[in-house]
Amino acid sequence: MESQRIEDNVRTYSRPSDLKITDVRAAALQLTPTGWMCPLIRIDTNQGIYGIGEVRDGASKNYALMLKRLLIGENPCNVDKLFRKVKQFGGHARQGGGVSAVEMALMDLAGKAYDVPCYMLAGGKFRDKVRMYCDTPNESTGEAMGKKLQGRIAKGFTFLKMDVGIEMLAGIPGALCAPAGMLETRTVMHPFTHIRLTDKGIRILAEYVAQVRSVIGDEIPLAVDHFGHIGVEDGLRLGEALEPFNLAWLEDMVPWQLTDQWRMLRNHLKTPVCTGEDIYLHDNFKPLFEAQAISVCHPDLATAGGILETKKIGDLAQEYGISMAIHMAGSPVSTIAAVHSAAATENFIALEHHFTDLPYWDDFVTGIPKPIIQDGYIPVPDGPGLGIELNEDVIRAHLTPGDPAGYFEPSTYWDADRSWDRLWS
Secondary structure (H helix, E strand, O other): OHHHHHHHOOOHHHOHHHOOEEEEEEEOEEOOOOOOEOOEEEEEEOOOOEEEEEOOOOOOOHHHHOOHHHHOOOOOOOHHHHHHHHHHHOOOHHHHHHHHHHHHHHHHHHHHHHOOEHHHHOOOOOOOEEEEEEEEOOOOOHHHHHHHHHHHHHOOOOOEEEEOOHHHHOOOOOOEEOOOOOOOOOOOOHHHOOOEEOHHHHHHHHHHHHHHHHHHOOOOOEEEEOOOOOOHHHHHHHHHHHHHHOOOOEEOOOOOOOHHHHHHHHHHOOOOEEEOOOOOOHHHHHHHHHOOOOOEEOOEHHHHOOHHHHHHHHHHHHHOOOEEEEEOOOOHHHHHHHHHHHHOOOOEEEEEEOOOOOOOHHHHEEOOOOOOOEOOEEEOOOOOEOOOEEOHHHHHHOEOOOOOOOOOOOOHHHOOOOOOOOOOO
16 A cells, blocks of 8 residues: 555656657647648657657648657657657658657657756757847838837847848849749749849849848848849859848858859858758758858758757757857747757857747747747746647647647547558668
8 A cells, every 4th residue: 555655646757668659649730820830749658748849830740640650659768769760751841840840749758757858868058048030021121121120129139130032122123134934933943043133133132231230230140031042143243242231141042952052152252151941960961061161050950850950960060160040930849949959059059030920929838938038038948858838728729720630639540551661671
């Protein structure tokens, strides 16, 4: 009887070696009224604890659910073993979302099982709070954008980002030169569109940035993104025109795969250049690092492979004298996962926040102080795992209408899925 009374007063999940995964379920979160998808997953266990993760924004929940057959019956604390088991089923950009979500959920589970935060599982922390940089939607004039960015500064942000690209030149006579149809497509890679900026177009974009700087001043870091599908030659021309404005970085001027073109940009321009949000796994950053082709690497934790893999990217970048920012356009779940990785990475500079204007963004999770972003930083959670729990009522109110996953309903469709996956004979 005495042993039974003791058993009644201990956490059954204090037996990490006996943990087993029993289910993988999803909830198709629609983050914004316009349909910004951020599917959540939940990995359940035999001890009543679960881990949560998030598939990359815009990707299918099925990228994670299809991994269920590889996870059932496994101990979630064997994070590296399971990551190696599932990573062959990820890919670049949104295709990395399933593997990354699973890794986040495994880290959350392992942290809960051992009663430590995820950053401890990643080696400990270099900082107690993580600097955020806010992305900001387009405004029609540089002055209007400057005023909007001033509002971000008033909220405490110490690092800013905005878009400057060919979309801003649409309909302006003489600003762009392009083959018919190329300005309307988004499926043709930059070198093959033959979209060209005219001198007038470059002058308009430079004047826009000058107006922004005249409002916010020259001291606060300001990064620039979304140039459009222009070739490297026009990237160089535009980059030169923007050099007087001391920008923090020029982001994704050409596709990340084109290492030689990135080296051209870095060697020719005096502004830092940045890419990486669509690269899966740390090995695929190596060509850019070895060629000294970028100044800042910019993984998205929900594509790169999760918390530990993103730290590996930062650590590898540091060996080449390259800093790491983190791209993020997700819910608080993936954002907090990124906070843990950023806290554990020495050469980290800033983590993106895409939803400064979404009033209920904080409400999707509980267990951490609100607001989540305080004076431009997120305090690193010290609770077990990710240190957060889901706010069921708020998530239910923002599920994708008609999606059969519901709020983590049983994913029985995937129970009988079978495949012979070995990559060698």
